[in-house]
Amino acid sequence: MSHWFSHPLFLPTLIILITITLWATSALPEYLTALLFFAIATVAKIAPAAVIFSGFASSAFWLVFSGFVLGIAIRKTGLADRAARMISANLTDSWVRMVGSVVLLSYALAFVMPSNMGRIALLMPIVAAMAKRSGIVDGSRAWFGLALAVGFGTFQLSATILPANVPNLVMSGAAEGSYSIHLNYLPYLWLHTPVLGILKGLILIGLICWLFPGKPHAAEKIDQPGPMSRDEKRLAWLLAAVLMLWMSESLHGIGPAWVGLVAACITLLPRVGFITSEEFASGVNVRTCFYVAGILALASTVTETGLGSVVGEKLLAVMPLDAGRPFTSFVALTGITSLLNFIVTANGVPALYTSLAASFSQATGFPLLSVIMVQVLGYSTPLLPYMASPIVVAMALGKVPAKAGLKLCLALALVTFAVLMPLDYGWFRLTGKL
Known part of the structure; x- marks a missing residue:
């Protein structure tokens, strides 16, 4: 026992496990858990300070921040309500159609906009306005369902599109760096979209309609929106420029986070922007920003301390990987990924898993x-919301309680592993990948 306490990984493991447990159980507010992690990890010196606070230097952190700022501007100018009127004109006469339209919009936007956080920031105020026009009350189960449709549709379904989320990009970079394997857009799309895009999207719609029932009334169609105000036009042009820069990242090399940050700064400029200092102070959810920074820092710390590699090697030793039982091996590899998700979250899994591939x-x-x-x-x-920071952000923007997010996480994971995993294995076999 004394040998275990003296092991160099004992303290990092203890701190990381306590942090994960607090996030998973919501025993403390998420931001407070993140702050405690920063404080204790720094005092205990389990990793360099640059690693522990690396979440604040991450592009995901600044996408979250800029997303909050742009969301305030979209709502304040009335652009969100205008977009909601256009989108909801024929989509709010039934709950299934309304949820389906939100999930489809979340998925479709991933083809043209590479940032999960950016898409969530853009969609949440629009969906909120659409819900309000359809009689869906803030804080109701129906509203939680719509907010989760944005988060889950954005993160889970976009995994089928190579440049559309951070874990995909980490996996692509790790595969190229470790094995000189270059992943291509169309083959990747063809391999994952039928099962993890289309079928999973349909299951997601069904689960949301079942777990979070709602009865929208048809949005009023008689009131035609007036002409766009000067601020609406200016913001629309700014958002169009941001979207074009996001889509053309491969040409100019400026990451989505930094494009978003510049746009956020423009919206905050006196006389030029759209948001006052008071609106900024009250509208930006600093709690969520700290939470996201904590999640990203935890993943970096796990890698830096070597804990991730140790866990990966242990999993390799105990998992039933056998060339004579391909389906069992497929299930075991998926299980390894899911277990790694608990300690390094979705953004960190590809770096660790790919190194062991x-x-x-x-x-x-x-x-x-x-x-x-x-x-x-x-x-x-993800089995728990904290494993995917985009889902966390969508829940924070929609003020969705942890219990509601956990319920959908577990339900969708259960159906995915029970139904979609065998189908995914079959599709891998059919396409000649196994």
Whole structure:
């Protein structure tokens, strides 16, 4: 026992486990857990300060921040309500159609807008305005369902589009850096979209309608919106420029976070922007910003301390990876990804898993590229909300209680692993990947 206490990984493991437990149980507010992690990890010196506070330097953190600022401007100018009128004109006469339209919009936007956080920031005020026009009250179960439709549709379904979320990009970079394997857009889309995009999207719609029932009334169609105000026009042009820069990142090389941050700064400028200092102070959810920084920092700390590699090697030793039982191996690889999700969250899983992919390939007899691709099912299906920061952000913007997010997480994970995992295995076999 004394040997275990003296092990160099004992203290990092203890701090990380306590942090994860507090997030998973919501025993403390999420932001407070993040602050405690920063404080205790720094005092205990389990990693360099630059690693512990790396979440604040992450592009995801600044996307969250800029998303809050742009969301305030979209709501204040009336642009959100105008967009909601256009979108909801024929989509709010039934709950299934309303939820389906939100999920479809969340998924479709991923094809043209690379940032999960940016899409959530853009969609949440629009969906909120659409809900208000349809009689869905803030804080109701129906509203929680719509907010979760944005978060889950944005994160989980976008995993099928290579440049559309952070874990995909981490996986692509790790595969290229470790094995010189370059992932291509269309083959990736073809491999994952039928099961993890279309079928999972339909299941998501069904679960939201079942767990969070709502009865929208048809949005009023008689009142035609007046002409756009000067501020609406200016903000619309700014958002169009932001969207174009997000879409053309491969040409100019400026990341979505920094484009969003510049746009946020413009909206805050006196006489030029749209938001006052008071509106900024009351509208930006600093609690969520700290939470996201904490999640990202936790993943970096796990990697820096070597805890992730140790866990990965232990999993490799105990998981039933066998070349003679391909389906069992497929399930085991998905299970490894899901377990890693608990300690490094979705953004950190691909870096750790991909570094072990060669060993997994040797143990299972699967091609290396296929082993790398299997992880998408696991990291795109979080068991707990904290594992996916975009879902956390959507819940915060919609003021969705942790219990509601946890309920949908577990329900969708259960159906995914019970129904979609065998279908995904079959699709891998059909397309010649296994």
